Amino acid sequence: xxxxxxxxxxxxxxxxxxxxxxxxxxxxxxxxxxxxxxxxxxxxxxxxxxxxxxxxxxxxxxxxxxxxxxxxxxxxxxxxxxxxxxxxxxxxxxxxxxxxxxxxxxxxxxxxxxxxxxxxxxxxxxxxxxxxxxxxxxxxxxxxxxxxxxxxxxxxxxxxxxxxxxxxxxxxxxxxxxxxxxxxxxxxxxxxxxxxxxxxxxxxxxxxxxxxxxxxxxxxxxxxxxxxxxxxxxxxxxxxxxxxxxxxxxxxxxxxxxxxxxxxxxxxxxxxxxxxxxxxxxxxxxxxxxxxxxxxxxxxxxxxxxxxxxxxxxxxxxxxxxxxxxxxxxxxxx
Ligand SMILES: C[S@@+](CC[C@H](N)C(=O)[O-])C[C@H]1O[C@@H](n2cnc3c(N)ncnc32)[C@H](O)[C@@H]1O
Numbered sequence: 001x002x003x004x005x006x007x008x009x010x011x012x013x014x015x016x017x018x019x020x021x022x023x024x025x026x027x028x029x030x031x032x033x034x035x036x037x038x039x040x041x042x043x044x045x046x047x048x049x050x051x052x053x054x055x056x057x058x059x060x061x062x063x064x065x066x067x068x069x070x071x072x073x074x075x076x077x078x079x080x081x082x083x084x085x086x087x088x089x090x091x092x093x094x095x096x097x098x099x100x101x102x103x104x105x106x107x108x109x110x111x112x113x114x115x116x117x118x119x120x121x122x123x124x125x126x127x128x129x130x131x132x133x134x135x136x137x138x139x140x141x142x143x144x145x146x147x148x149x150x151x152x153x154x155x156x157x158x159x160x161x162x163x164x165x166x167x168x169x170x171x172x173x174x175x176x177x178x179x180x181x182x183x184x185x186x187x188x189x190x191x192x193x194x195x196x197x198x199x200x201x202x203x204x205x206x207x208x209x210x211x212x213x214x215x216x217x218x219x220x221x222x223x224x225x226x227x228x229x230x231x232x233x234x235x236x237x238x239x240x241x242x243x244x245x246x247x248x249x250x251x252x253x254x255x256x257x258x259x260x261x262x263x264x265x266x267x268x269x270x271x272x273x274x275x276x277x278x279x280x281x282x283x284x285x286x287x288x289x290x291x292x293x294x295x296x297x298x299x300x301x302x303x304x305x306x307x308x309x310x311x312x313x314x315x316x317x318x319x320x321x322x323x324x325x326x327x328x329x330x331x332x333x334x
Pocket of ligand 1: 150151175177231232250251252
């Protein structure tokens with residue numbers, strides 16, 4: 001770093017400020033565990049924990065210093081940009097500098113950029129769901145190492161329709177890092193939840209995130225959780241029969257024209273598979289990036305003799321994410 005580069009000047013400035021300021025103001029807001037006793041997470045904090053873009057900065061500083069951030073830190077790059085901006089705004093409007101902010105910026109300026117980061121989403125109960133994700137949206141040849149908007153949309157929809165999951169065996173296709181399933185398991189009380197994917201790195205990350213959020217195969221809290229390799233291109237009927245799903249869900253699985261055919265064949269198999277009075281229910285949330293690809297999916301459903309209805313009810317916004325993207329939820333049936 002050269003002596004007049006912006007980060008260098010910022011570090012110098014913050015070191016001078018640090019010497020002048022006793023550790024004071026913020027600490028009184030925090031109890032011994034570092035938690036802020038009268039802190040109800042603000043929208044601003046929710047955006048921060050989920051590494052979202054922000055259009056405005058209030059004065060609240062319990063972000064980088066919050067226990068959620070200490071446990072599941074957003075990427076170094078995100079925290080660096082965030083703290084630099086927050087300090088700039090603070091200097092513009094506040095009379096006293098806040099040493100903790102300078103300490104936190106000092107830490108991230110010295111930290112090495114990593115390929116992995118953590119995002120946290122708060123459930124309506126206030127409990128966090130923490131996920132280890134890759135910083136890059138596509139890495140290791142897969143899109144499955146980050147949470148996509150459709151997964152958050154599907155999770156919000158599930159929160160409003162717990163009856164579709166309660167007491168049932170749920171199979172999720174293309175689970176990725178696991179956001180939707182973890183929310184369903186924590187809130188909607190399924191009896192059994194089977195996460196699935198085909199990519200080895202995704203399955204490994206998925207297993208870590210499931211454990212990180214207190215879910216185990218032994219059935220805690222009240223749900224038996226499994227992670228299985230289910231590749232739509234060569235899944236065996238036996239495996240589907242053994243899983244015996246009542247409800248099948250998937251988020252953002254319609255994006256590659258080359259795999260639409262095998263995905264549709266699998267859905268047809270699942271809808272016929274149970275051989276009991278009631279057919280399983282299938283719900284799919286898709287981000288429509290390319291209408292042609294999405295129409296091709298719907299045409300393939302029709303060719304396979306499957307019908308669908310578009311679920312148009314708006315869902316209550318619980319999680320922060322980019323809502324400009326166009327997302328459609330459908331129920332597929334025979
Ligand atoms: C765009 S990501 C969506 C992940 C997650 N559902 C979400 O919305 O955050 C697509 C997921 O589908 C999985 N996938 C792609 N092709 C697959 C296949 N043939 N069999 C099983 N999973 C597949 C990928 O590994 C990836 O996890």
